Amino acid sequence: MSESLPRGQPPDLKEVSTMATAASTSHVQALQSKHAGLEARLRDEMARPAPDAAKVQDLKKRKLRLKEEIARG
Numbered sequence: 078m079s080e081s082l083p084r085g086q087p088p089d090l091k092e093v094s095t096m097a098t099a100a101s102t103s104h105v106q107a108l109q110s111k112h113a114g115l116e117a118r119l120r121d122e123m124a125r126p127a128p129d130a131a132k133v134q135d136l137k138k139r140k141l142r143l144k145e146e147i148a149r150g
Contacts, residue, residue: 105147112143
């Protein structure tokens with residue numbers, strides 16, 4: 078909530094919308110960061126002489142879940 082509002086007065090709709098947009102943007106950025114981390118781990122695993130198939134499958138599934146959540150925004 079805004080510090081500039083008198084006590085007990087709710088924020089206006091525009092302020093609430095701005096706060097929600099900022100929170101959503103921050104959440105999506107966090108998801109994108111996690112997705113990039115999983116991508117790096119997957120790339121590292123695939124670069125091994127004998128990649129662990131179960132680990133590769135798990136990383137791919139986790140990346141897909143994050144991608145879907147990012148798309149929902």
